[in-house]
Amino acid sequence: MSIKVEGLSKTYGNQKALNNISFTIDKPEIVGFLGPNGAGKSTMMKILTTYIDASEGLAEVNGFAVNTAPKQVQESVGYLPEHNPLYLDMYVKEYLTFNANIYKVDKQRIQEVITLTGLTPEAHKKIGQLSKGYRQRVGLANALLHDPEVLILDEPTTGLDPNQLVSIRELIKSIGKTKTVFLSTHIMQEVEAVCDRVIIINKGEIVTDKKLKDLQEGKDQIVVVEFDYRVEDAFLLRLPHVKSVKNTFGFVYEITFDTTLDMRPTVFDFAHDNELKILQLNQKFENLESLFRELTQN
Template sequence: MSIEVENISKVYGEQKALDDISFTVSKGEIVGFLGPNGAGKSTLMKILTTYINATEGQVKVNNFDVLENKQNVQNSVGYLPEHNPLYLEMYVKEYLTFNANVYKVSKARINDVIDLTGLTPEAHKKIGQLSKGYRQRVGLANALLHEPNVLILDEPTTGLDPNQLIDIRHLIKTVGKDKTVFLSTHIMQEVEAICDRVIIINKGQIVADKKLKDLRDDQEQTVIVEFDYRVEDAFLLKLPHAKSVTNTHDFIYEVTFSTTEDMRSHVFDFAHDNELKILQLNQKNASLESLFRELTS
């Protein structure tokens, strides 16, 4: 197992931030740790990365106990905290070189992570000159420098614009192909876009732990599509298996289909055949949204 959490509790004064939680994460999984603000997500992240100790229970990362083998845990984990700590006055390559010296890794690895995270066009700049999206890339590059087996990301997309969101999501999925990724967020769309499995926490307790594929509705699906101009609902109802159409905002539509087949390719072909331009096309996991609201309200 890459991560083993057994009966963990964390108490701050009279407040119980984590209340007897247990779960495991297998090698190669991308797991979303989902919950409302203040649910205990960041507290657990800090325990997993040895920044703080649990009040009770046991945690192992890559088979190393986080209390007894802190150095081994730190060497095998890449961590991007919620508030990405960067030296804004340093150049990108200078900052990564500084951390490469700390990790005692090859200087060639610096260029590898710059390429991997798409930082090449900005590598000559000071970090303070970068957009928030590129600063997150610097944080990810730093987390990947020592080639960790486990990547722990705490709210990695908070505050990013839509284009930056897409870039960072793609980057996380790319690096997750050969690593275990444990991703904390309060945004359900992040879990849907990136993860294989979701763990939901509320008020310090785990209230759900499921594979995303098991959460998908057996009878229907909803596709969100944005065109470049308004389309009549009746027009979209001509799509195969279309059950209902809702115009949610401007030129954005939610089309519900009475089938489990992924209908996005059909929507794309429909737009092409009718000379429509698609500005966005996503699948909405209604069951995850419903489950989250039910368990955390």
Template sequence: MSIEVKEISKSYGEQKALDAVSFSINKGEIVGFLGPNGAGKSTLMKILTTYLAADNGTASVNGSDVTTAQKAVQKSVGYLPEHNPLYLDLYVREYLAFNADVYHVSKNRIEEVIQLTGLTPEAHKKISALSKGYRQRVGLASALLHDPEVLILDEPTTGLDPNQLVEIRGLIRNIGKNKTVFLSTHIMQEVEAICDRVIIINQGKIVTDKKLNNLVKDDKQLQVIEVEFDQPVTAEALQTIPELTDSTNLKDNIWVLTFTADKDMRPAVFDFAHDNNLKTLQLTLKGKNLETVFREMTKKK
């Protein structure tokens, strides 16, 4: 088992960040850790990397307890925090050499990680001269220097442009062929492109833990309907439709409606339009995606 978490709890004063969280991750899995802001994602990652201590429960990485065997955990984990801490005045190779000394690894490893992370064209520059995408590559290179078995990545693509996103996703997928990867993100497309499995946390508790394919296929009663009306309509008015759990205005008079029901809800949408003197210009039953499931799992009660 690469990562094992049992009944982990953590509070900050009166606020409970983690509430008896449990899960395990097998070697070689790429797992997406999702949740709204403040759900407890970064707190759990910091516990797994020994930066924070849990109030209750146990956790281990590669068989080493995060409380009693911190050095062993640190040796087996590569960590990229959300705010990638870099020494901007150092050159890329200079920065990696500094970290190689910290990890007590051979300087030969520096060139290996530069090639692995695609840093070669920029490796001669100061970090301050790099784009955000290449700075993230430097952070990944540093996390990989000691050849860890587990990579923990907290929001690894925050602030990247679309081209950089594709590049970093490809890099993480490639790294994941040989390592266990546990990553948090707010970008659903990123998880769909990279991950095998999804764990969703909300208000400090795990609300689902499934293989990505199963997560989207399950909960057959969840329906998503996209509808365009001929006139404006309010979210409050839409709440009169039976079984409606969420409504999102895409643009103009186009709405995405989410239902939890055991029958086709399109007739209910037609009935709503008729009762309110509206016409439906289009009505489409859409397939579920990860974003739909995420919204349903983390909606406020």
């Protein structure tokens, strides 16, 4: 078991940042850790990387307790914090060499992580000359230097352009085939693109912990239909498995169904039987962003 958290709480004065959190993560697995600002995400990651102590509870990484074996935890974890700390006056390769000496890793590993994170075109520059996206890559390269078993990434794609996003996501997915990756992000598409599992936290407490495929299977189905004239909502609510009807604009309606069955043929037959003309008929599913808002709006 790569990460084990039991009954973990963290209090700052009278404020409880984490309240009795428990979860486990196995290897290999990519887990997305989601929550609104102030939910406790960064606090959890700082505890797992031994930067701060928990007020109560147990946390282990690779079998080492974070409070009693911090050095062993640090040796087995690669960490990219939200605010990526870098020496801006150092060259990329110089910075990675400096950290390689600390980790006592083979110097050939420096070039390996430079290539792995797409830093080759910028490796000759000072870090202060790099864009924010490339600085993120330097931080990720540094986290990978000692080939850790667990990678903890706090907002790893901040500042990346769309092309960089794709390459870094592919890198994270590749790493996740053999290692544990625990990442926080505000980008829902990123979670859907790379994660195996999602943990959502709100006000210091876990509100859901599920495999991504289970969340996707449990989503409501939405059929978007456009008629040639306005139809009363009550009329469409007669459809089977219907949860709600929303007139989005003009003669376009979003009909939400609580079923995994494809409801488009049913809507088509319903329209035909009631002499309604359909101008468009599409299917979509509630996305992770909608679920996130539902679970964290209170």
